[in-house]
Amino acid sequence: MYIIVDTAVSTSNAVGPENARAALDLRFMQRALGLGERARGTTGDNPHVGSLVARGEAVLGEGWTSEPGRNHAEVNALLAAARAGHDVRGATLYATVEPCSFEGRTPACALTIVARGITRVVFGIRDPHPRVNGAGAHLLRRAGIEVSEGLCAGPIRASLAEWLRGH
Numbered sequence: 001m002y003i004i005v006d007t008a009v010s011t012s013n014a015v016g017p018e019n020a021r022a023a024l025d026l027r028f029m030q031r032a033l034g035l036g037e038r039a040r041g042t043t044g045d046n047p048h049v050g051s052l053v054a055r056g057e058a059v060l061g062e063g064w065t066s067e068p069g070r071n072h073a074e075v076n077a078l079l080a081a082a083r084a085g086h087d088v089r090g091a092t093l094y095a096t097v098e099p100c101s102f103e104g105r106t107p108a109c110a111l112t113i114v115a116r117g118i119t120r121v122v123f124g125i126r127d128p129h130p131r132v133n134g135a136g137a138h139l140l141r142r143a144g145i146e147v148s149e150g151l152c153a154g155p156i157r158a159s160l161a162e163w164l165r166g167h
């Protein structure tokens with residue numbers, strides 16, 4: 001499970017690098033949740049996912065799920081970073097839902113993330129689709145990417161309640 005730091009307490013000089021990273025993770029996942037909400041009602045049977053790519057405190061690109069058959073949120077965030085001229089190698093990708101691991105109407109996001117040189121992925125909830133459900137995380141880890149899951153899972157489940165009921 002993820003440890004959420006109390007940011008009200010962690011403003012002291014005693015903040016260690018682990019706590020600082022956890023505070024950034026929380027900030028960026030909450031941001032991703034808001035990005036996902038922008039796609040609500042436009043994604044058909046896909047979940048309205050939010051994603052962003054960051055290096056340290058700097059956001060390199062943001063995205064959300066396109067209409068069915070078009071890009072998923074993670075790919076849109078990577079494309080936004082590329083359009084802005086950012087090199088995403090060694091950066092962290094945040095996504096509210098586990099990156100998909102199989103080619104459906106679009107290429108697998110997990111493979112795209114690996115190909116772009118992302119070295120850390122933080123996602124909120126697993127994709128309950130029987131062909132994903134942990135397989136996306138496994139694919140990323142097998143490629144040497146550090147993966148954290150579970151951050152903001154409660155609010156993300158609430159945001160995607162309708163989609164989750166369909167599984």
Ligand SMILES: [Zn+2]
Nearest residue numbers: 072099100109
């Ligand atoms: Zn995907």
